[in-house]
Amino acid sequence: xxxxxxxxxxxxxxxxxxxxxxxxxxxxxxxxxxxxxxxxxxxxxxxxxxxxxxxxxxxxxxxxxxxxxxxxxxxxxxxxxxxxxxxxxxxxxxxxxxxxxxxxxxxxxxxxxxxxxxxxxxxxxxxxxxxxxxxxxxxxxxxxxxxxxxxxxxxxxxxxxxxxxxxxxxxxxxxxxxxxxxxxxxxxxxxxxxxxxxxxxxxxxxxxxxxxxxxxxxxxxxxxxxxxxxxxxxxxxxxxxxxxxxxxxxxxxxxxxxxxxxxxxxxxxxxxxxxxxxxxxxxxxxxxxxxxxxxxxxxxxxxxxxxxxxxxxxxxxxxxxxxxxxxxxxxxxxxxxxxxxxxxxxxxxxxxxxxxxxxxxxxxxxxxxxxxxxxxxxxxxxxxxxxxxxxxxxxxxxxxxxxxxxxxxxxxxxxxxxxxxxxxxxxxxxxxxxxxxxxxxxxxxxxxxxxxxxxxxxxxxxxxxxxxxxxxxxxxxxxxxxxxxxxxxx
Numbered sequence: 001x002x003x004x005x006x007x008x009x010x011x012x013x014x015x016x017x018x019x020x021x022x023x024x025x026x027x028x029x030x031x032x033x034x035x036x037x038x039x040x041x042x043x044x045x046x047x048x049x050x051x052x053x054x055x056x057x058x059x060x061x062x063x064x065x066x067x068x069x070x071x072x073x074x075x076x077x078x079x080x081x082x083x084x085x086x087x088x089x090x091x092x093x094x095x096x097x098x099x100x101x102x103x104x105x106x107x108x109x110x111x112x113x114x115x116x117x118x119x120x121x122x123x124x125x126x127x128x129x130x131x132x133x134x135x136x137x138x139x140x141x142x143x144x145x146x147x148x149x150x151x152x153x154x155x156x157x158x159x160x161x162x163x164x165x166x167x168x169x170x171x172x173x174x175x176x177x178x179x180x181x182x183x184x185x186x187x188x189x190x191x192x193x194x195x196x197x198x199x200x201x202x203x204x205x206x207x208x209x210x211x212x213x214x215x216x217x218x219x220x221x222x223x224x225x226x227x228x229x230x231x232x233x234x235x236x237x238x239x240x241x242x243x244x245x246x247x248x249x250x251x252x253x254x255x256x257x258x259x260x261x262x263x264x265x266x267x268x269x270x271x272x273x274x275x276x277x278x279x280x281x282x283x284x285x286x287x288x289x290x291x292x293x294x295x296x297x298x299x300x301x302x303x304x305x306x307x308x309x310x311x312x313x314x315x316x317x318x319x320x321x322x323x324x325x326x327x328x329x330x331x332x333x334x335x336x337x338x339x340x341x342x343x344x345x346x347x348x349x350x351x352x353x354x355x356x357x358x359x360x361x362x363x364x365x366x367x368x369x370x371x372x373x374x375x376x377x378x379x380x381x382x383x384x385x386x387x388x389x390x391x392x393x394x395x396x397x398x399x400x401x402x403x404x405x406x407x408x409x410x411x412x413x414x415x416x417x418x419x420x421x422x423x424x425x426x427x428x429x430x431x432x433x434x435x436x437x438x439x440x441x442x443x444x445x446x447x448x449x450x451x452x453x454x455x456x457x458x459x460x461x462x463x464x465x466x467x468x469x470x471x472x473x474x475x476x477x478x479x480x481x482x483x484x485x486x487x488x489x490x
Contacts, residue, residue, distance in 0.1 A: 001025065001271050002244045002257065002284070005033025006469060007459035008273025009227040010061060010476025011483075012236055017065045018480075018489055022236035025259065027243030032224030033273070034425070034432060034461070035469070038308040038414050045308045045367045046221060047416070050351040051321065052214045054470035058223070061477065065230055072226040074217040076356065081213050083319035085402040086179050087345075088327050093319070094183075096212045109177040120174040120184070124207040131204060136465045139478050140448050163199050163440045168330070170200035182329040186347070189373060191467045192301025192433025194333035199440050208470075215320060215356055220469075247272065247456065249287035254455030269455050269487070271479050276434060276447055276462035278427030291453035293445075299438075300376040301467075302336065303418035303430035305383070305391060307370040311408030316399075317361075318352040324402045336375045337436075342387065346372040348395050350404075365408060370395070378418030378430030388415065434462025449479040450486075457483055 001012050004026035016022040030036065035048040055075060062069045069075070081094045081101075092108045094101045098121050106114035135141045167188050168181075175181040185195035187205040195202075216222050228238050243260040247270050256266040272279060272288075277300070282289035316322075326332070326345035335343040349371040354362040372395050383391075392415075399406060418430030437443060446464045449457050459479040461467035466475075 001273065002247065003033060003273030003460070004028075004031040004224070004228070004238055004240075005273045005460055005472070006035055006224065006227070007461070007463070007472045007476040007479070008033075008271060009224060009231065009238075010473045011271050011273070011457075011459050011480045012231050012238075013061065013065055013227055013234065014477055014480035015483060016231050016234035016236035018484060020487075020489075022231065023265070024231065024236065024238040025242045025244050025257065025265075026238065026240050027260070028424075029240050030221075030224075031228045031238065031240075032221055035220055035224050037219060037221040040308065040310050040367075040412055040414060043310055043367055044219060044221070045310075045369055046219045046351070046353060047306060047308045047369055047414075049220055049469050050353075050369060052216055052220060052223075052469065053208050053212065055212075055214055057470045057473050057477075061473065062230070065234065067230065072230070073222055075214040076217065078213045078215055078320055080319045080321075081209050082321040082323055084183055084323050084325065085316065085404075086325045086327075087398055087401045088179075090179060091402075092179075092183070094209070096210060098210055101210075105180070109180060113175060113177050113180060116174050116176070117180070120171075120203070121206065121210065123174075124203045124205075124210075127201050128204040128207040131201065135443070136471070136474060137478075139464075139482060140450075141464065142444055163201050165200045166196060167198045167200050167202050168195045170203070171195070179325065182325055183323075185329070186323065188437070189302060191437050192431065193437040194337050196330060196333050197337070197436070197438035199437070199443075201440075201443075202437065213321070217356075219353065223469075244284060246285040247288045249285065249291065249453050249456065252453055254453060267455075269457070269483055271457045271459055271483065273459050273476075275425050275428045275431075275460065276458065277429075277431070278425070279458075281427040283427055287453065288456065291451040291456055292447060292458075299435040300429055300431040301433035301436050302373045303376040303378060303421055303428075303432055304371050304416075305342075305374050305388070305418070306372075306416045307368070307392075307395075308414045308416070309368050309370075309406075309408055310365040310412040311368055311406045312365050313352075313368075314405045314407075316402060316404035318350065318355055318404070320352055320355045322350040322352065324348045324350070324398055324404070326398055332373065336373060340375045340377055342374050342383075342391055343372075345394060345398065346374075346391075348372055348398055350399070365412070368406070374418055374430075376418060376429040376431035378420070378422035379427075380429070382419045383417045388417070432461075433467035434460070437466070449475070449482040 001024040188195035332343040421430035
């Protein structure tokens, strides 16, 4: 196994509990890949994914491994899914409970928008139910697989979820208040894409959040640690600071890997939990690159500038998840995807990691993780001090306009830029989500678990079914199922 991201750990666990000898090789010193954490003054701060949804994916995984998720992690449901604020005024909480959200929207934007929200929610649920089995859990989906089992009825269901319409356009038919249209358009960024170009089917993410958002005690990185411990309990090994230099492929068949130390490990099966762009570029060997279809850098998803910090806050009452919107939200995506530059006024996500259910307001400095989207050009440009300071002034200015003041020592702040992400994940330019989901065909052009080379398999956010913690976990399970099938273990 190359890489100890969530997809690789899930695949390794599924194969180890089947009795296979599994070894994971990770070049960093911790598991999780992009699910990383940063330590500041002894405080561990999640600096990657912060939202835990679809817990049944992991409950099933742990059950198949002979244990329970609750034996390893404590997860707590969040009452407030996210708190939203706008530069031009207004604040809105969304809840896991649909009717509570509708009541909040009624108060925020009036009864007509609340009615339209209910219509939108019902449609988002229909999209989820249409795609969850035939697409998300299908090892090799195609437009035809979505209708194969149901014939004409399936074709009608597919047509009703508007796969050929953009998310932005479809949302304009549901919401007349531009603030709400922008709020729900943000779901496209969950897979690193623009709502102006992504299909309307991404509204299924709204239904996923209505099914519940949870917080993991100790942070999201605890999930990666729990998976690591469980792999080892089943006889597998997870090796850190053991980077892989090459995947050996001879005559179209995997024969092993070579570590950066020069050591060669024999093996007939390798699962690559690395960014697809890095593999396609040949970073792990030219034969590996030829085993995958080429991907243009123009298909890169969003990158980001992030701030991990210990700071004191005042004014705006933070929830655990918070989003602050500028007046012209769509312009952000034109700046990033068309002009390939930092947006003039980006939206800002703030995860207040000490704001847990029932915990109350923290005393003194609290752990914050902030994200502003940026283009994935970290392999070509490095933000200089002037650009970084300009962006920081813009970001903190937007927060101040929404009522949030943040103060804290500069030494207690770690900034990560696209070029930093490129260093951590080579070949990506800092893209954090694989390839963009622009256009209806994009979902069917992602690589699946089985590559063109015998014995080489793929998992991760750039592989079907896509990015996001539960989707990556599914990709790991699909990779393990494919390996087991090819080895005659099913």
